[in-house]
Amino acid sequence: MTGGPRSTTRKTLSRLRFGLVAGSGLVLATALATLLGIRSDLAEVRERTAPAVLEVSLAKEALVSAHRAAVSAFDDGHARLTGPGERYEDEIARTSQQLAQVAEHNAAGAPGSRTLRLVEGLLPTYNGFIGQADAHFRQDAGGPLAAHNLLSASALLTADQNGILAQLDALGAAQREALREQLDDGWLHPAVMLVWAAPLLVLLVALWWAQRFLAARFRRSLNPALLAATATLLLLGVAMSFLAGARSGAGDSAAALARAVDARSAATAAEDVEAQRTLVQVVQAQCGGPGAVTCGDTVAAFAAAAPSTEPVAPSPEVDRSAPAGAGFAEPPWSGALGAGVLVSALGAGVLIVVGLQPRIDEYWFRRARGRADR
Amino acid sequence: MIKKIVALAAAAVLVAQVGLSGCAGDADQDTVTVLGPWTGSEEVAFERVLDDFRAKTGYQVRYEGTRAQNQVLRSDVQQGVPPDIAVLSNPAELARYARSGDLQPLDAVLRAEAAAAYSPQWLRLQRLGTDSVYAVAVKADLKSIIWYDPKALTRPEPTTWDELVATSRALTSAGRTPWCLGMGAPPNSGFPGTDWIEDILLHTAGPRAYRDWAAGELAWTDPAVRAAWQRWGQLVLPPGAVRGGPTAALLTTFGDAGKAMVTDPPGCAMDHLGSFAIGGYADAQRPGGPPRPDRDFRFFPFPGAGDGGPSEVAADLAGMFRDTPGARALMAHLASERGQRVWPSDGTTFSVHQRLVDQDLYRTDVGKRIARTLARGAELCFDASDLMPSAMSSAFYQAVLEYLAHPDRLDTLLAELDRVRAGVDPRQWLDLPCGTT
Numbered sequence: 001m002t003g004g005p006r007s008t009t010r011k012t013l014s015r016l017r018f019g020l021v022a023g024s025g026l027v028l029a030t031a032l033a034t035l036l037g038i039r040s041d042l043a044e045v046r047e048r049t050a051p052a053v054l055e056v057s058l059a060k061e062a063l064v065s066a067h068r069a070a071v072s073a074f075d076d077g078h079a080r081l082t083g084p085g086e087r088y089e090d091e092i093a094r095t096s097q098q099l100a101q102v103a104e105h106n107a108a109g110a111p112g113s114r115t116l117r118l119v120e121g122l123l124p125t126y127n128g129f130i131g132q133a134d135a136h137f138r139q140d141a142g143g144p145l146a147a148h149n150l151l152s153a154s155a156l157l158t159a160d161q162n163g164i165l166a167q168l169d170a171l172g173a174a175q176r177e178a179l180r181e182q183l184d185d186g187w188l189h190p191a192v193m194l195v196w197a198a199p200l201l202v203l204l205v206a207l208w209w210a211q212r213f214l215a216a217r218f219r220r221s222l223n224p225a226l227l228a229a230t231a232t233l234l235l236l237g238v239a240m241s242f243l244a245g246a247r248s249g250a251g252d253s254a255a256a257l258a259r260a261v262d263a264r265s266a267a268t269a270a271e272d273v274e275a276q277r278t279l280v281q282v283v284q285a286q287c288g289g290p291g292a293v294t295c296g297d298t299v300a301a302f303a304a305a306a307p308s309t310e311p312v313a314p315s316p317e318v319d320r321s322a323p324a325g326a327g328f329a330e331p332p333w334s335g336a337l338g339a340g341v342l343v344s345a346l347g348a349g350v351l352i353v354v355g356l357q358p359r360i361d362e363y364w365f366r367r368a369r370g371r372a373d374r
Numbered sequence: 375m376i377k378k379i380v381a382l383a384a385a386a387v388l389v390a391q392v393g394l395s396g397c398a399g400d401a402d403q404d405t406v407t408v409l410g411p412w413t414g415s416e417e418v419a420f421e422r423v424l425d426d427f428r429a430k431t432g433y434q435v436r437y438e439g440t441r442a443q444n445q446v447l448r449s450d451v452q453q454g455v456p457p458d459i460a461v462l463s464n465p466a467e468l469a470r471y472a473r474s475g476d477l478q479p480l481d482a483v484l485r486a487e488a489a490a491a492y493s494p495q496w497l498r499l500q501r502l503g504t505d506s507v508y509a510v511a512v513k514a515d516l517k518s519i520i521w522y523d524p525k526a527l528t529r530p531e532p533t534t535w536d537e538l539v540a541t542s543r544a545l546t547s548a549g550r551t552p553w554c555l556g557m558g559a560p561p562n563s564g565f566p567g568t569d570w571i572e573d574i575l576l577h578t579a580g581p582r583a584y585r586d587w588a589a590g591e592l593a594w595t596d597p598a599v600r601a602a603w604q605r606w607g608q609l610v611l612p613p614g615a616v617r618g619g620p621t622a623a624l625l626t627t628f629g630d631a632g633k634a635m636v637t638d639p640p641g642c643a644m645d646h647l648g649s650f651a652i653g654g655y656a657d658a659q660r661p662g663g664p665p666r667p668d669r670d671f672r673f674f675p676f677p678g679a680g681d682g683g684p685s686e687v688a689a690d691l692a693g694m695f696r697d698t699p700g701a702r703a704l705m706a707h708l709a710s711e712r713g714q715r716v717w718p719s720d721g722t723t724f725s726v727h728q729r730l731v732d733q734d735l736y737r738t739d740v741g742k743r744i745a746r747t748l749a750r751g752a753e754l755c756f757d758a759s760d761l762m763p764s765a766m767s768s769a770f771y772q773a774v775l776e777y778l779a780h781p782d783r784l785d786t787l788l789a790e791l792d793r794v795r796a797g798v799d800p801r802q803w804l805d806l807p808c809g810t811t
Contacts, residue, residue, distance in 0.1 A: 115438075121440075148775060152563055297631065298630045
């Protein structure tokens with residue numbers, strides 16, 4: 001034995017053993033917490049938030065399709081026999097189904113629920129206007145009352161701030177914001193890696209310090225058990241770093257989802273433009289032609305505001321798999337990673353004890369022999 | 375050394391955990407949700423009231439404005455998730471919620487000074503036909519007025535129905551369009567027409583008949599009611615009487631119709647619309663700058679409403695659906711002088727708080743006259759279509775639209791309205807005094 005007082009060495013060895021074992025336990029806890037947290041947040045994104053983002057978009061798409069179907073039915077005269085039409089009924093049913101799904105998956109908290117209820121409250125009123133228009137088309141072969149109800153339905157749907165579509169846009173934005181927050185602020189935040197990496201780094205430094213201490217006090221070049229513990233922990237760190245890839249994959253999938261939703265929104269906006277253009281034709285046919293004199297200032301302004309450019313053709317199929325993008329899926333190796341973390345951290349703890357115990361025993365043996373010699 | 379390492383690691387984990395979980399307290403506890411009818415400039419004005427409340431109390435308020443507030447509230451209540459506070463224009467609708475127990479009484483919420491600030495007629499309205507206060511009139515409108523462009527209407531202001539008809543005919547003969555008329559106001563389209571019928575009935579048949587009719591005790595087919603419809607038809611249905619004719623009136627919103635009065639040159643000379651119309655006129659775009667009250671538009675009382683005659687009024691009533699500390703605080707604030715003071719600041723909305731009338735809040739002659747009538751008028755009669763049960767008022771709105779399109783169907787329409795009246799549960803009718811009657 002070399003160096004300072006015997007009592008100091010003994011205490012240092014005991015404390016070193018305790019600290020390194022405790023450090024292994026801390027690495028185990030933080031690594032498992034990080035793994036479970038990321039799995040939980042991915043599940044939340046996959047099963048709630050991402051579907052909600054898409055469902056709001058689909059609800060808006062269905063509603064606009066319903067409106068266009070109804071307006072077209074009144075435009076081409078089918079409404080006299082079939083009312084707003086089967087497609088209108090189907091799309092309204094689809095709107096209700098999508099809204100029910102949004103209610104189930106809503107990730108925007110109480111404000112999102114409130115906006116959703118507002119939409120659900122307005123929808124029957126919209127349907128009522130279409131029903132009234134239908135009644136007047138059948139009863140009076142159209143006329144100003146039918147046009148009035150179609151205009152009212154359109155106004156309720158498309159009013160800038162408080163229309164149903166504006167509310168759906170606000171709801172969709174709230175869901176996307178919730179998704180962004182989950183990816184940026186929760187367990188998927190890039191800085192979360194520090195939760196397990198910092199204790200691991202500290203433990204590795206402590207192991208290096210322990211090697212130097214043992215070399216100095218016991219004149220051994222390297223402690224094989226502590227070296228094995230260090231290697232085990234390094235492997236744990238490498239394995240855990242794969243979680244950064246999972247976070248990155250979730251971000252990529254979120255971007256893909258946003259692109260899919262934006263594409264649908266563009267198609268929906270194009271369909272809305274087409275519905276407005278058709279509505280102008282229907283209304284002006286009922287009031288006798290264009291101009292403020294015959295149809296009034298509101299229709300004149302509506303006709304002037306209706307975009308004249310050719311709408312973009314809607315994309316044929318929505319990517320319904322977008323919420324289940326690969327990046328939102330639970331990594332298939334996450335179970336093995338959890339087991340690996342458990343085994344490696346526990347193994348490191350055992351190796352630390354195995355590596356230090358002989359030195360502690362050796363110290364006690366030398367000390368006991370010294371007493372006997374005296 | 376080891377202690378330091380362990381302590382550092384523990385601290386890192388603790389900080390990370392706190393940072394990840396956030397300090398997510400239950401913010402909803404401190405947020406008051408409000409559903410109301412105001413959008414646009416009225417919403418801006420109400421947000422000023424709410425800003426003052428937020429600054430005073432620290433509560434957060436989330437306001438959602440929609441013209442379909444009745445439908446949305448019904449849906450909310452059915453789902454068991456009403457807003458903390460809802461603002462409705464229909465006392466009958468609020469009275470229904472009071473009967474069902476969804477609306478909370480406010481006797482313990484409003485201080486005595488708040489109750490003393492309103493005239494007896496407004497207090498009766500706020501009790502919704504019960505012994506308890508259930509609502510606060512957060513803003514009010516005077517409806518028995520006819521707006522006009524002083525440059526377009528050079529004749530003396532009409533004070534009788536015959537003079538009004540003569541003025542209208544004289545304008546038509548002169549090649550001018552006397553009336554601005556727009557029925558569009560989704561989902562309450564038709565209300566400008568019901569206001570016409572109500573005003574004519576009130577000022578030709580008298581407050582007693584008006585009260586009975588609003589309470590469901592006078593038939594729609596009664597000669598007095600039929601005469602009111604016919605008088606309106608005689609005024610607005612003749613060719614040239616309305617800008618664009620009845621068809622244009624059906625397809626034009628009341629806001630767009632009114633703006634035609636203040637354009638240069640004006641598209642029509644007179645507009646029968648409540649005091650809320652000021653905001654719409656002032657928003658009209660024209661080369662010489664926005665129209666100004668007194669200079670560019672004024673009003674005269676509906677024939678029979680001047681000189682202490684009865685006036686039709688309407689109000690937006692706030693009711694408390696969830697009894698929470700925040701909701702209580704906001705209701706008290708809305709009823710208080712401080713809360714009511716914010717409304718008149720933009721010159722387009724009016725309070726019925728009596729103490730505000732003599733303060734220099736209303737800067738125009740138009741505003742002062744309206745505020746004085748609303749707060750202190752003795753002969754105030756509440757808008758009948760707002761007093762009627764929702765099934766009746768909806769049918770009334772529709773009948774007005776139908777009458778404009780097919781005036782020859784009047785008898786059929788009145789008979790159908792009577793069938794609706796007979797089908798309404800008698801308990802849903804609200805019988806409030808009309809003036810002193």
